[in-house]
Amino acid sequence: MSTTEPASPNTQAAKKVTAASTMEFDESPRLVGTGPTVSARPQWERSFRQLRSSTPVYMFGVMIALFVAFSVLAPDAFPTFANVRNMLMDGSTLLVLAVGVTYVMIAGGIDLSVGSVLVFANVAAAKTMTAIGADNAWSIIAGALVAIACGLAWGIFNGLCITKLRVPALITTLGTLGAVLGLANVLVDGNDISDLPSTLISLTSSRILGLSPLIWVAVIVVIIGAAVLSLTRFGRHTFVIGSNEEAARRAGIHVDRHQIKLYALSGTLAGLAGLMSLIRFDTTTLSGHTTDFLAVITGVVLGGISLFGGVGSVWGAVVGIFISTMLINGFTITGVQPFWQQVAIGFILIAAVYIDQLKRRSRDRV
Numbered sequence: 001m002s003t004t005e006p007a008s009p010n011t012q013a014a015k016k017v018t019a020a021s022t023m024e025f026d027e028s029p030r031l032v033g034t035g036p037t038v039s040a041r042p043q044w045e046r047s048f049r050q051l052r053s054s055t056p057v058y059m060f061g062v063m064i065a066l067f068v069a070f071s072v073l074a075p076d077a078f079p080t081f082a083n084v085r086n087m088l089m090d091g092s093t094l095l096v097l098a099v100g101v102t103y104v105m106i107a108g109g110i111d112l113s114v115g116s117v118l119v120f121a122n123v124a125a126a127k128t129m130t131a132i133g134a135d136n137a138w139s140i141i142a143g144a145l146v147a148i149a150c151g152l153a154w155g156i157f158n159g160l161c162i163t164k165l166r167v168p169a170l171i172t173t174l175g176t177l178g179a180v181l182g183l184a185n186v187l188v189d190g191n192d193i194s195d196l197p198s199t200l201i202s203l204t205s206s207r208i209l210g211l212s213p214l215i216w217v218a219v220i221v222v223i224i225g226a227a228v229l230s231l232t233r234f235g236r237h238t239f240v241i242g243s244n245e246e247a248a249r250r251a252g253i254h255v256d257r258h259q260i261k262l263y264a265l266s267g268t269l270a271g272l273a274g275l276m277s278l279i280r281f282d283t284t285t286l287s288g289h290t291t292d293f294l295a296v297i298t299g300v301v302l303g304g305i306s307l308f309g310g311v312g313s314v315w316g317a318v319v320g321i322f323i324s325t326m327l328i329n330g331f332t333i334t335g336v337q338p339f340w341q342q343v344a345i346g347f348i349l350i351a352a353v354y355i356d357q358l359k360r361r362s363r364d365r366v
Contacts, residue, residue, distance in 0.1 A: 056303055056304050056313060056315055056316035056319050059302055059303055059304070059316070059319045059320060059323060060319050062323060063319055063322055063323050063326060066323065066326050066327065066330065067079070067326065069330075070326070070329075070330035070333070070334065073330070073334050074330075074333045074334055077333050078329075078330060078333050083329070083333070085210075085211065085212075085215075086329070087322070087325050087326060087329050088211065088212075088215050089212055089214065089215060089280065090325050090328070090329065091218070091321055091322055091325040092212075092214045092215050092217070092218035092276065093118075093214070093218075093273045093276050093277055093280075093292075094292065094295055094296055094299065094321050094324070094325065095218045095221070095222055095317075095318060095321050096217070096218055096221050096269050096270075096272055096273040096276065097114045097115075097118065097269060097270055097273050097292060097296045098296050098299055098300050098317045098318075098320075098321050099221055099222060099225035099269055099314055099317065100114065100265050100266030100267070100268070100269035100270065101114060101266060101296050101297065101300055101317075102225070102229070102300050102305055102312055102313075102314055102317045103225075103229065103238055103262050103265055103266065104169075104262050104263060104265075104266050105242075105297075105300060105305050105306070105307065105309065105312065106229075106238050106239060106242045106305060106306075106309060106310065106311070106312045107238045107239075107241045107242045107258070107259060107262050107309055108241065108242040108245065108308065108309025108310070109162070109169040109259065109262065109263070109309075110169050110170055110173060110297070110307075111158065111169070111173050111263065111266045111293075112170070112173040112174050112177050112293045112297075113154065113158060113173040113174075113176040113177045113180060113267075113270075113293070114266060114267075114269075114270040114273075114292065114293050114296060115177070115181075115270075115289040115290060115291070115292035115293040115296075116176065116177045116178070116179075116180040116181040116184070116289075116293075117150075117151050117154045117155070117176075117180055117267055117270035117271065117274070118151075118270045118271075118273045118274040118277060118289050118292060119180070119181055119184045119274065119284075119285065119286060119289050120150055120154065120180045120181070120183060120184040120274070121146075121147040121148070121150045121151045121270065121271035121272075121273075121274030121275065122147070122184075122274035122275070122277050122278050122284050122285060123184045123187050123188055123193070123284050123286070124146050124147060124150045124187070124274075125143035125144065125146050125147035125274065125275055125278055126143070126188075126193040126196060126278060126283075126284045127187060127188070127193065128142055128143045128146045129142070129143040129196055129197055129200070130193060130195060130196070134197070135197040135198055135199055136197070136199060137199060139197055139199070140197065140199055140200055140203070143275070143278075144275050147271045147272070147274050147275040147278075148268055148271040148272055148275070149271070150271050150274075151267040151268045151269070151270045151271020151272065151274065152264055152267055152268045152271060153267070154176065154180060154267045154270075154271075155263045155264040155265065155266050155267020155268060155270070156260060156263070156264045156267065157176070157267075158172055158173055158176055158263040158266075158267065159259055159260030159261070159262070159263035159264060160260060162259060162263065163255075163256035163259050163260055164256070177293065181290075184286065185286060188284065188286070190286070192283050192284045192285065192286055193283065193284045194282065194283040194284075196278070196282055196283070200278070200279060200282060201282050203279050204279055204280060204282060212280075214276050214279060214280060217272075217276060218276075221269065221272070222314060222318055225314045226313070226314035226315055229313070229314055230313070230314075234258075234261075237253050237258055238258070238262065239310055240253060241253065241255055241258060241259070241309070242306075242308075242309030242310035242311075243309065243310035244310075277289070291342070294345065294346075294349070295321075295324050295328075295345065296321070297349070298320070298324055298345055298348060298349040298352065299317060299320035299321035299322075299323065299324045299325075300312070300316075300317040300320055300321070301320065301349065301352040301353060302319070302320035302323055302324070302348070302352045303315075303316030303317040303318065303319050303320030303321070304316035304320075305317060305320075307353060324345065324348075327341070327344060327345070327348075328341055328345075331344070
């Protein structure tokens with residue numbers, strides 16, 4: 001008589017992860033009886049409760065409250081269309097960076113190098129345009145391709161160091177943060193490049209439906225990023241890896257390959273953000289993005305992305321980024337010194353991480 005060995009816990013975990021990565025489950029409570037399984041409450045009610053209690057919804061309320069508060073403090077300057085457009089411009093570059101960082105952090109990683117990669121791509125694009133010397137669209141396209149390629153290359157480098165050399169993500173991206181910024185300064189001897197084609201300047205002043213093309217680029221990146229994260233297997237695997245990397249491996253997910261792709265995505269979007277910065281300011285900005293990584297990480301954590309991985313959304317990152325952008329803009333308009341702005345952002349990051357830890361402990365107790 002044959003006997004069957006019970007499945008090991010690791011095998012059971014792998015099967016659960018495989019099922020979670022290929023299909024969606026209704027995790028609502030069930031009433032079990034002799035007849036068919038019946039949902040404890042309507043699906044729309046459960047969805048509404050989850051939405052109402054989610055971090056992005058709370059943070060959206062905080063963003064509205066900040067807008068009202070700064071509008072009361074500076075009614076003639078803050079709530080104007082020109083200032084709102086300016087906040088959208090300030091947030092557009094950070095949003096592009098935040099989409100890539102969101103993917104990395106949901107998978108349990110971190111990328112501190114995005115600001116430096118932005119600067120390197122910015123410089124590489126500017127040098128390409130000046131080397132070509134032609135004042136036409138082709139030189140702009142060439143510079144754009146170089147910027148994105150540089151970002152992609154640094155992202156792959158980060159991913160290979162993390163997955164193949166087994167250097168922790170924090171150390172790897174902290175190292176590239178300094179190295180990439182140093183190389184950018186070496187390329188231009190520490191001097192910004194401002195002699196750029198006039199075609200680039202015309203892009204800066206152009207408007208589509210009253211808004212800069214850079215804002216629309218950020219909107220497109222956010223929409224595509226949110227759709228891929230929510231609706232594709234690539235997005236589901238990202239969540240699975242962040243929730244339990246070992247179980248993801250046992251379920252057949254190529255974790256190392258996926259992580260390299262995530263850091264490549266983050267680097268590529270940083271390269272795109274570097275091009276956007278070059279278009280906006282008509283010059284390279286060697287010292288203008290030194291704290292971008294802090295603003296981005298603060299924003300995505302405020303939006304509900306967990307530092308421990310497995311939790312988050314692109315829409316939450318959007319809300320968090322605009323809270324950070326609104327704070328800086330409001331402080332500037334109301335006359336708060338820039339040093340105090342940095343203090344505020346730093347303490348907000350600490351508070352956001354503390355709240356994230358409380359939520360994690362609450363989930364673990366359940």
